[in-house]
Amino acid sequence: MKNLLAVLTVVSVIVAVWYAACVPMNIKSVLNTAVRADQVVVPQDNKTRREAGAVGLVFQNTSHIAATWAEDRPRLPAPHQVMVELWSTTVNKKITSKRSLVYHGWVTLSATLLGFAIGTGLGVLLAVGIVHSKVMDMSVMPWAIVSQTIPIIALAPMIIVVLYSIGIQGIIPKAVISAYLSFFPVVVGMVKGLRSPDAMQLDLLRTYSASTGQGFWKLRLPASMPYLFASLKIGIAASLVGAIVGELPTGAVAGLGARLLAGSYYGQTVQIWSALFAAALLAASLVALLGFLERLVLRRMGEKA
Amino acid sequence: MKSETITRTVIEARNLDLTFQTNDGPVHALKDVNLDINQGDFVSFIGPSGCGKTTFLRCIAALETPTGGSLSVNGMTADEARRKRAYGYVFQAAGLYPWRTIAKNIKLPLEIMGYSREEQEKRVDDALALVDLKGFGQKFPWQLSGGMQQRASIARALAFDADLLLMDEPFGALDEIVRDHLNEQLLQLWASTGKTIGFVTHSIPEAVYLSTKIVVMSPRPGRITDVIESPLPKERPLDIRDTPEFIEIAHRVREGLRAGHGA
Structure with missing residues (x-):
């Protein structure tokens, strides 16, 4: 109950700050509209108003504040505008509609999940190789690190163009970009996890004359589970970012990335913000799902309740 | 010893050396160690830290490789014995x-x-x-x-x-009362299974109470300074620790430790 109160307090502070920010952000366009409708604004002259400070204008035109939260194409949409847009493009829209966020969300989600699966598989395999082979440790790890220093926004168009030229398009290029972002946290986490058993535990297996494979399945892999889940949570969020970025250079037909792009083409800020919120909600639910899975697995592995 | 059973030597160390190469120069963990352990013996290794008692146990287990001398376990090299799963090993932590x-x-x-x-x-x-x-x-x-x-x-x-049980300060992290209890249980277990036990400890009463043979070691370089065959009977209730025989052996162990320290 105490926690709920604290959470609600934080949320209401964020919402309040947001509403407050809408006023100076949108005041100038609101006043321009008012002038065109022959209403009284201070100052009346367009040029002086353009050069005036936004906060000053707010105090001089307090009667127009309410209008800053109800514009059609505001610079910063108010929270309720975003919520209404979210509601009308999800619940009040058929899923098959091209304007449904559920449809676009699914397009992005499918690429995200495919990319996440590829990235995780690749990451685990690389980590296993790195832990068991010194050569791989020295040769693969530096490249994995270098790969993450290249901005994905620069790399994504090249991946799409190269794959298109060999006839691959649709979900695969997006999944590749998504995998490119998500394999890295998995490699780093799994290498650390597979190396987490201490010298004594490794010695114990030596006293049993256990094979490397037995050491992997019975000791290293189970010991790495907490590390794996921590990495997966980072990886899935990175996957989603990858899928969205992968949608931007394709001309954007479908997906949350397409909604973002179309929104910015046509100045539909409400649409941009609602797509952003949809992406954030999607990421949060994916991470929460992994958290649930983590608890389930670690509970079965005897973690203290 | 019973007449018809021939006591078999399980562990035989001859002039065993182990030198670790460190950045600060070589460290002589073991030097010129000679020891025979017979089947059914309960052997304690006692000495201050750095005397090589754990290192010697790890050599028997083939977790360390000696740099000189010879070591046989069940008539094989230590590593062959390890591959044949000749011993069970109990570490300091569970x-x-x-x-x-x-x-x-x-x-x-x-x-x-x-x-x-x-x-x-x-x-x-x-x-x-x-x-x-x-x-x-x-x-x-x-x-x-x-x-x-x-x-x-x-x-x-x-x-x-496995016929051989190697224990590296298994009760070192436990309190005195639990330790007494586990010592008693260990003796019963040893009596009922007839295993050969190698037991590293830094507690004199523990070593004397448990062992048929006490190996006193000293550091720099790690070596054996005394081997005491215990005259105590196989049946040992806890209060045997108050008998004059027990105190006498404990005294000899303490003397051995002190001599090793002075050298």
């Missing part, structure tokens, strides 16, 4: 896998060594009974006290029935 129940922890070596499923079940039950942990098989390690965890780790070392 080192149970937190994700396995006690029963499954004891099963670990049996799975690795490829015992059949029924055989695994049977051996786990036997091992649990042997260390007095019946009914705790389905518990996870964190649900058990430190002493019980260490008993589980002993059960794990006993499960595959």
Whole structure:
């Protein structure tokens, strides 16, 4: 109950700050509209108003504040505008509609999940190789690190163009970009996890004359589970970012990335913000799902309740 | 010794040397160690830290490789013996896998060594009974006290029935009362199984109470300064520690330790 109160307090502070920010952000366009409708604004002259400070204008035109939260194409949409847009493009829209966020969300989600699966598989395999082979440790790890220093926004168009030229398009290029972002946290986490058993535990297996494979399945892999889940949570969020970025250079037909792009083409800020919120909600639910899975697995592995 | 059984030498160390190369120059962990351990012996290694007692035990277990001399275990090299799973090893910490129940922890070596499923079940039950942990098989390690965890780790070392049990300060982290209790249990276990036990400790009463043979070691370089054959009977109630014989042996061990220190 105490926690709920604290959470609600934080949320209401964020919402309040947001509403407050809408006023100076949108005041100038609101006043321009008012002038065109022959209403009284201070100052009346367009040029002086353009050069005036936004906060000053707010105090001089307090009667127009309410209008800053109800514009059609505001610079910063108010929270309720975003919520209404979210509601009308999800619940009040058929899923098959091209304007449904559920449809676009699914397009992005499918690429995200495919990319996440590829990235995780690749990451685990690389980590296993790195832990068991010194050569791989020295040769693969530096490249994995270098790969993450290249901005994905620069790399994504090249991946799409190269794959298109060999006839691959649709979900695969997006999944590749998504995998490119998500394999890295998995490699780093799994290498650390597979190396987490201490010298004594490794010695114990030596006293049993256990094979490397037995050491992997019975000791290293189970010991790495907490590390794996921590990495997966980072990886899935990175996957989603990858899928969205992968949608931007394709001309954007479908997906949350397409909604973002179309929104910015046509100045539909409400649409941009609602797509952003949809992406954030999607990421949060994916991470929460992994958290649930983590608890389930670690509970079965005897973690203290 | 009984007349018809020929005492077999299980461990034979001759002029054993082990030098670690470190950044600060070579460290002589073991120098010129000679020792015979016979089947059924309970041998304690005692000495201050750095005397090589743990290193010697690890050499027997082929976890360290000596740099000189010869060492045979069951008539083979130490590493061959390790491959043949000749010994069970108990570390200072229980080192149970937190994700396995006690029963499954004891099963670990049996799975690795490829015992059949029924055989695994049977051996786990036997091992649990042997260390007095019946009914705790389905518990996870964190649900058990430190002493019980260490008993589980002993059960794990006993499960595959190696003739040789190597124990590296197994009770070092436990309090005096638990320790006394486990010492008593260990003696019963030794008497009932007839295993050969190598036991590293830094406690004089523990060494004297448990052993048929006490090996006193001293550091820099690690070497054996005295080997004491205990005249105490095999049956040893806890209050044997107040008898004059016991005190006399303890005194000799202390003298040996002091002499090693002065040298």
